[in-house]
Amino acid sequence: MNDRAVLHDIIEASAAGCPLCQRRDAAERRFVKSFAYELVNDPGMRVHLRGSLGFCRIHAEEFAAQVGAPLAVSLIHSDLCGHVVERLETNHPIRAMRPCPACEIGGQRERHDLELLGGSAVPNLCATHPAPVPKRGLPTGPSVAGALPVGSLAHAVRTDRQEVKLQGRAYSAMRRRLEAVVHHYDYRFRDDPFDDFGATWQALALFSGTHPDRRPSP
Numbered sequence: 001m002n003d004r005a006v007l008h009d010i011i012e013a014s015a016a017g018c019p020l021c022q023r024r025d026a027a028e029r030r031f032v033k034s035f036a037y038e039l040v041n042d043p044g045m046r047v048h049l050r051g052s053l054g055f056c057r058i059h060a061e062e063f064a065a066q067v068g069a070p071l072a073v074s075l076i077h078s079d080l081c082g083h084v085v086e087r088l089e090t091n092h093p094i095r096a097m098r099p100c101p102a103c104e105i106g107g108q109r110e111r112h113d114l115e116l117l118g119g120s121a122v123p124n125l126c127a128t129h130p131a132p133v134p135k136r137g138l139p140t141g142p143s144v145a146g147a148l149p150v151g152s153l154a155h156a157v158r159t160d161r162q163e164v165k166l167q168g169r170a171y172s173a174m175r176r177r178l179e180a181v182v183h184h185y186d187y188r189f190r191d192d193p194f195d196d197f198g199a200t201w202q203a204l205a206l207f208s209g210t211h212p213d214r215r216p217s218p
């Protein structure tokens with residue numbers, strides 16, 4: 001879309017409320033939707049997700065509702081579990097260095113739209129733009145399948161070497177369960193008996209604070 005077409009789009013959207021909010025939300029939704037199909041094996045996206053330790057809760061819920069989500073969530077989170085184990089073993093802090101990738105996409109859209117508007121008056125624009133991209137808040141709480149949510153890990157392992165070992169084991173076990181889910185989705189093994197689909201939603205809960213007992217819905 002060229003700049004004129006985008007401007008036209010912004011003016012048109014303003015009839016139904018703040019156009020920047022609408023366009024930001026739509027960009028985030030598009031990103032999450034395409035994620036399960038196109039970006040799940042993208043190396044750059046894997047690096048981003050390691051930096052952000054996954055998605056924020058809102059976007060994790062949207063991600064979980066997509067058609068290809070069980071496999072995509074399992075792939076992403078088996079990588080993330082491995083990353084956590086690595087950090088525990090090498091004594092690196094468990095913290096998010098980047099925002100959720102979907103939140104970041106929304107922020108980029110917002111900044112780009114604002115630049116394009118260049119101060120021209122548009123109806124219904126809220127005063128909060130440009131809003132900062134939300135910081136990635138890591139979930140805390142009770143353990144899930146023996147593993148503490150990533151937001152509780154840092155504190156728990158800071159002084160307790162025994163806890164480092166326990167959590168390392170719990171995240172390794174979660175990783176193996178997720179690999180088993182991925183294996184099940186391989187058409188060659190599709191008919192093998194398998195019933196541990198719950199691992200997928202437990203892992204998502206550890207990184208994004210969603211409900212651990214069922215597939216989340218937005």
Ligand SMILES: [Zn+2]
Pocket residue numbers: 018019020021022125126129
């Ligand atoms: Zn707005």
Ligand SMILES: [Zn+2]
Pocket residue numbers: 055056057058059100101102103104
């Ligand atoms: Zn997000």
